[in-house]
Amino acid sequence: MTKRVFSLSRVYGLLEPGPVLLLTTAHKGRSNVMTMSWHTMMEFEPPLVGCVVSGRDFSFTALKATRQCVLNIPSAGLAREVVGCGNTSGRKVDKFEAFGLTAQPASLVDAPLIAECHASLECRVVDTRLLNRYNFFVLEVLKAWVERDWKDARTLHHRGRGAFMVAGDTIRLASKMR
Amino acid sequence: MTKRVFSLSRVYGLLEPGPVLLLTTAHKGRSNVMTMSWHTMMEFEPPLVGCVVSGRDFSFTALKATRQCVLNIPSAGLAREVVGCGNTSGRKVDKFEAFGLTAQPASLVDAPLIAECHASLECRVVDTRLLNRYNFFVLEVLKAWVERDWKDARTLHHRGRGAFMVAGDTIRLASKMR
Numbered sequence: 001m002t003k004r005v006f007s008l009s010r011v012y013g014l015l016e017p018g019p020v021l022l023l024t025t026a027h028k029g030r031s032n033v034m035t036m037s038w039h040t041m042m043e044f045e046p047p048l049v050g051c052v053v054s055g056r057d058f059s060f061t062a063l064k065a066t067r068q069c070v071l072n073i074p075s076a077g078l079a080r081e082v083v084g085c086g087n088t089s090g091r092k093v094d095k096f097e098a099f100g101l102t103a104q105p106a107s108l109v110d111a112p113l114i115a116e117c118h119a120s121l122e123c124r125v126v127d128t129r130l131l132n133r134y135n136f137f138v139l140e141v142l143k144a145w146v147e148r149d150w151k152d153a154r155t156l157h158h159r160g161r162g163a164f165m166v167a168g169d170t171i172r173l174a175s176k177m178r
Numbered sequence: 179m180t181k182r183v184f185s186l187s188r189v190y191g192l193l194e195p196g197p198v199l200l201l202t203t204a205h206k207g208r209s210n211v212m213t214m215s216w217h218t219m220m221e222f223e224p225p226l227v228g229c230v231v232s233g234r235d236f237s238f239t240a241l242k243a244t245r246q247c248v249l250n251i252p253s254a255g256l257a258r259e260v261v262g263c264g265n266t267s268g269r270k271v272d273k274f275e276a277f278g279l280t281a282q283p284a285s286l287v288d289a290p291l292i293a294e295c296h297a298s299l300e301c302r303v304v305d306t307r308l309l310n311r312y313n314f315f316v317l318e319v320l321k322a323w324v325e326r327d328w329k330d331a332r333t334l335h336h337r338g339r340g341a342f343m344v345a346g347d348t349i350r351l352a353s354k355m356r
Contacts, residue, residue, distance in 0.1 A: 010338075016215045017335035017343050018196010035355070037194045040218035042230055042312050050228060050314070052220055079351060086355040129307055134220050134316070136228070138308075157195035157335070157345070160188075162353035165195050167335070168346025173257060175340035177213070177264040 003113070003120065003145035011047040011144050012178075014073060014119050015039065017167065019155035020082055022072040022117060023053070024103070026110040027062035031103055033095045033114070034059040035086035037158040039071075044178065047141040049123065055135050058090035063137060067125035068109040071139070072117035076154040076166045081116075083162065108142045118147040181291070181298065181323035189225040189322050190356075192251060192297050193217065195345065197333035198260055200250040200295060201231070202281070204288040205240035209281055210268035211292070212237040213260050215336040217249075222356065225319040227301065233313050236268035241315060245303035246287040249317070250295035254332040254344045259294075261340065286320045296325040 006014075021036045039051035049071065053060045063069050074082055081099040088095060096103050103112035106122045113120040122145075127138035147153075157165040184192075199214045217229035227249065231238045241247050252260050259277040266273060274281050281290035284300045291298040300323075305316035325331075335343040 013338040013341075016196070017337055018194070038219045040228060040230065041216045042314060048312070050218060050312075052218065076349070079349060083351045083353045083355070087353060127308075127311070130305075130316075133305070134226070134228075136220060138312070151337075154346070155343075158355075159195055159329075159348060160191040160356060162351045162355070163191075163348050164351070165333075165348050166346045168332070168344045170337060170341050170343050171254070171257060173261045173340045173342070175261045175265060177261070177336075177340070178338060 003147055006144040006146040008047055008141060008144060009045045011121060011141050012041045012044055015041050015049060017155060018157055019073050020158050020164065022074055022082065022085060022114055023059060024070045024072060024111045024114060025059050025062035025066060026112065027066050031096060031112050032059055032062060032090035033085045033101065035082050042138060048126070049139045049141060051137055051139065052135050053137060060135065063125065066110065068111050069123050069139070070106055070109065070111045070113055071121040071123060072114040073119040073155060074117050076156055078116060079156060079164060082156060113145060118150045118153045120145045181325055184322040184324040186225055186319060186322060187223045189299065189319050190219045190222055193219050193227060195333060196335055197251050198336050198342065200252055200260065200263060200292055201237060202248045202250060202289045202292060203237050203240035203244060204290065205244050209274060209290050210237055210240060211263045211273045211279065213264035220316060226304070227317045227319060229315055229317065230313050231315060238313065241303065244288065246289050247301050247317070248284055248287065248289045248291055249299040249301060250292040251297040251333060252295050254334055256294060257334060257342060260334060291323060296328045296331045298323045
């Protein structure tokens with residue numbers, strides 16, 4: 001997919017619905033991918049995102065050391081890759097190769113974009129005060145990339161134990177809420 | 179709706195998909211409801227939930243003072259009520275009355291359950307270290323209530339500016355992920 005730059009002020013619309021993400025890191029010459037569902041928006045602009053990365057995950061070490069990552073948003077066509085990345089460890093497996101994912105260079109961070117995802121957010125770690133207690137990172141989105149038709153993306157939403165809700169239709173109501 | 183008690187170890191399955199929530203508080207003899215989409219699971223059990231409540235919201239003062247709330251999960255049939263609660267302030271409006279929502283007593287906190295929601299989580303505030311910087315509360319879920327058919331609930335997922343994705347079908351894949 002060929003992505004275009006996307007306004008940082010609109011990033012919340014990508015993450016608020018709660019999609020499963022593929023978090024990429026690069027550390028000591030190796031890129032890695034992990035599946036993540038525990039994240040929330042924390043500020044509109046610059047966009048801040050809070051997320052939990054288990055201390056057992058290979059990505060935890062990379063994210064803590066490099067303070068950089070990319071949050072990639074997969075859609076339902078990537079369900080097998082999402083589960084595959086969640087069931088393997090980067091310690092043993094090159095997940096890009098194992099699951100046929102294409103790493104693309106980011107513009108501001110060393111971690112790669114995933115070409116097959118409809119949106120990718122380049123991030124840096126800006127707050128680690130809750131890291132020791134909860135493995136909770138606060139990220140700032142530095143640059144956002146999206147496909148043209150991202151609004152129709154059938155995102156995946158984890159229900160646990162291999163069950164994923166696939167995004168359904170969008171309804172619109174008159175609202176003053178941003 | 180008549181809810182039953184639900185295992186705390188399974189609460190993550192309710193919140194991981196990223197549904198819009200109705201947060202209730204009770205303070206100085208008044209109950210209030212606000213619409214919230216910025217939340218994430220932070221621990222499985224006891225379930226911890228991180229959430230952002232704007233300092234401009236009437237609920238912020240109540241939550242900070244009482245350190246108690248209920249997270250209620252509405253489904254698509256409550257879309258108008260969700261938007262209504264998001265577009266009014268508890269300073270001026272009794273939202274339960276204005277939007278026809280039924281307050282039910284909780285068992286462990288003073289904030290009420292919303293009868294029309296298919297799940298309600300009684301919570302207390304356990305960490306406020308990120309409160310001043312991000313309006314970020316860490317909540318512990320003390321008791322969970324669900325309707326019998328909660329897994330089929332068509333939850334609402336905020337896309338911004340009055341657009342909500344309605345939960346679609348669930349797909350299942352073999353996975354070791356909890």
